[in-house]
Amino acid sequence: MNFEVIREYLPLYQEAAVLTVKLGVLGIIFALLIGLACALVQYYKVPVIRRIVAAYIEISRNTPLMIQLFFIYYGLPKIGIRTSPEVCGVAGLAFLGGSYMAEAFRSGLNSVEAIQTESAFSLGMNRVQAFFYVILPQAAATSMPPVVANVIFLLKETSIFSAVSLMDLMFTAKDLMGIYHDTTECLFLLVVFYLIILLPVSILGSLLERRLRYAGFGA
Amino acid sequence: MPDLGLNIIFKGKNFARLLGGLGVALRISLIAVAISIPLGLILGILMTRKNPILKAILRLYLDFIRIMPQMVLLFLVFFGTTRSFGWNLSGENAAIIVFSLWGTAEMGDLVRGALIAIPRHQYESAQSLGLSPAQTQIYIIIPQTVRRLLPLSINLITRMIKTTSLVLMIGVVEVIKVAQQIIEANRMKTPNGAFGVYLFVFILYFLACWPISMAARYLEKKWR
Numbered sequence: 001m002n003f004e005v006i007r008e009y010l011p012l013y014q015e016a017a018v019l020t021v022k023l024g025v026l027g028i029i030f031a032l033l034i035g036l037a038c039a040l041v042q043y044y045k046v047p048v049i050r051r052i053v054a055a056y057i058e059i060s061r062n063t064p065l066m067i068q069l070f071f072i073y074y075g076l077p078k079i080g081i082r083t084s085p086e087v088c089g090v091a092g093l094a095f096l097g098g099s100y101m102a103e104a105f106r107s108g109l110n111s112v113e114a115i116q117t118e119s120a121f122s123l124g125m126n127r128v129q130a131f132f133y134v135i136l137p138q139a140a141a142t143s144m145p146p147v148v149a150n151v152i153f154l155l156k157e158t159s160i161f162s163a164v165s166l167m168d169l170m171f172t173a174k175d176l177m178g179i180y181h182d183t184t185e186c187l188f189l190l191v192v193f194y195l196i197i198l199l200p201v202s203i204l205g206s207l208l209e210r211r212l213r214y215a216g217f218g219a
Numbered sequence: 220m221p222d223l224g225l226n227i228i229f230k231g232k233n234f235a236r237l238l239g240g241l242g243v244a245l246r247i248s249l250i251a252v253a254i255s256i257p258l259g260l261i262l263g264i265l266m267t268r269k270n271p272i273l274k275a276i277l278r279l280y281l282d283f284i285r286i287m288p289q290m291v292l293l294f295l296v297f298f299g300t301t302r303s304f305g306w307n308l309s310g311e312n313a314a315i316i317v318f319s320l321w322g323t324a325e326m327g328d329l330v331r332g333a334l335i336a337i338p339r340h341q342y343e344s345a346q347s348l349g350l351s352p353a354q355t356q357i358y359i360i361i362p363q364t365v366r367r368l369l370p371l372s373i374n375l376i377t378r379m380i381k382t383t384s385l386v387l388m389i390g391v392v393e394v395i396k397v398a399q400q401i402i403e404a405n406r407m408k409t410p411n412g413a414f415g416v417y418l419f420v421f422i423l424y425f426l427a428c429w430p431i432s433m434a435a436r437y438l439e440k441k442w443r
Contacts, residue, residue, distance in 0.1 A: 062377065062428035063421055066384035067395060071417045074402075078223060078411035152286075159288035163388065170290055170388075183302040187295055191287065198286050 005185045009176060016172040017193045023086060023166070024158040024197075027093025028151055034094055035101020042102070043109045053102070060099035065160050068092045073164040089161045093154055100150045108143030109135065148205035155198055169193055224412030227405045228419050236401070240394030241423050247311060247386065247393075248379040251318035255379075256372060258319070259326020266331040277327075284324040289382050292317045297389045310391035318379060325375055333367040334360075366442045373435035377428040384424070394420055 038053045060068075069092040072083060083091065112135050120130035162171035173190040177183050228234055266277050284292065297313040300306040308316070337360060345355040387395050398416045405412050 058429060058432075059425060062381075062432055063424045064381035064384035066387065067417065067421050067424055070395060070398075071421050075414040075417040078414035156286075156288040159290040160385070162290075170288075170294070173294065174388075177298060183298050187299050190291055190294065194287060194291055202282075202286055 001188065002182065002185055005180075005182050006189060009182075009185065009189055012172055012176070013169065013189050013193050016167055016169045017197060019166065020158050020161070020168045021197060023089045023161065023168075024093065024155050027090045027158070028097060028154050030090065030094035031097025031101050031150075031154060032147075034098030035103075035105055038098060038102035039105035039109055042106055057099040057102055060096055061103075065092055065096045065157050066163060068095055069160060069164050085161075085164050085166045088164050089158070089166050092164075093157065096157065097150065097154045100153065101147065104143045104146035104150055105139070107146065108139035108141075111142045112138045145205070145209045148201070148208055152198060152201050152205060155201065159194075222409050222411060224402070224405070224409045224415030225419070226415075227401060227409050227412050228416060230405075233401050236397050237394060237420065237423065240392065240397035241427060243311070243391065244383040244386070244393040245380065245427065247314050247318065247391075248376065248383045250315050251322050252376050252379050254315075254319040255322025255326050255375070258323040260330055262323055262327030263330020263334060266327060267334050281324045281328060284321055285328070289317065289321055290385050290388060292321060293385060293389055310386060310389045313389060314383065314386040314391060318382065321382075322375060322379060325378075326372065329368060329371045329375070330364075333364045333371075336367060337363055370435045370439040370442070373431060373438065377431045377435075380428055380431075381424070394423060 038057065041049050041053045069088060072092055072095075073085065073088045076083070116134050116138065117130055120134040125133065158168060159170045161168045162174065165171070169190055173186045177186045228237065262277065262281075265273060266281075268274070287295075293313065296317050297308060297310065300308060300313075341359055341363070342355060345359045350358065383393065384395060386393055392400075398420045402412045402416050
């Protein structure tokens with residue numbers, strides 16, 4: 001291990017890590033929004049749209065991000081939809097993550113029993129109030145562990161961005177290995193940077209899960 | 220309407236080549252699953268043991284594998300072993316090693332989860348009925364564990380198939396790589412071929428994974 005080399009590469013990796021995190025976080029935010037919208041459509045059984053959402057979830061969950069990105073980046077421009085690599089990465093992550101988040105939210109919403117809604121109505125709340133004051137807080141608690149698991153999953157999936165020539169961590173590592181052959185140092189930095197990004201989220205996730213399991217004890 | 224390349228899929232041997240590419244992806248994932256399931260069972264059972272040193276080592280393995288993106292693991296094995304040990308692994312073998320390591324970790328975690336989810340009173344009731352420890356395992360514990368595990372392990376197969384799309388990045392010629400080759404070969408006559416060919420690969424992946432997902436969901440509902 002040559003620490004001279006590591007110090008030299010550090011800024012390049014930092015830059016790549018910032019890009020990875022930035023696009024990852026953006027994609028995850030969109031995934032959360034799409035997921036919430038889809039879960040609500042399914043929870044309130046909105047006609048017609050519900051079928052579209054169900055089809056979207058099946059398609060998104062049963063195809064790899066790699067081909068989703070290839071289709072968005074190389075396929076769609078042929079019918080006039082041109083995107084930059086950054087937009088493509090975020091769009092792909094949102095498309096993939098939306099369905100995973102939808103499932104997480106749906107399991108949370110379904111865990112709130114019907115009597116809760118009925119009680120809210122009998123207290124004189126309208127549908128909107130019942131949702132925000134009664135259903136959502138309880139559903140959020142149950143969906144939290146799968147949501148955090150999905151966040152980790154999506155952050156890991158950002159490693160595929162290099163396939164559409166985004167200068168992320170994978171791309172930087174492969175590029176540097178190709179030019180300078182400092183394989184050991186490049187791979188070492190790659191692992192370290194992914195640990196820096198993923199370890200805090202993972203630890204947060206297991207803390208949260210323990211806490212919520214405690215909260216649910218005896219229920 | 221421009222030519223979007225849906226016809227080049229059926230030109231010459233292209234269709235067979237694409238299916239062959241999918242075959243490579245499926246082969247890698249099925250071999251990896253076949254290795255992962257037995258090793259995962261052993262790992263899961265070992266993880267429920269009380270030995271702290273064993274537990275710490277297994278925990279470290281599990282957490283490292285599960286926190287690293289599979290792409291990083293592929294790079295570590297494919298490029299790292301060449302540098303460190305002088306191995307000359309083919310892309311496909313590196314992929315099988317990585318996916319087996321990853322699958323074993325995932326499967327081990329599922330097995331551990333299923334085992335600790337069985338309430339203590341199941342063991343105690345079996346004992347009070349006069350069953351021996353071996354009988355308890357065979358008649359009480361294993362049937363319940365299998366019910367919890369089977370849908371999850373089937374899902375692991377679809378995850379494995381989806382993850383094999385990564386092997387493209389270490390130079391294995393699988394379905395996306397074949398698609399790239401076909402698009403390149405027809406660049407002059409069908410410049411918009413990327414749309415149709417990638418759409419087709421998209422559908423191929425869906426057709427490979429969807430029935431398996433459906434089977435897992437069916438079992439999950441039936442055995443709840």
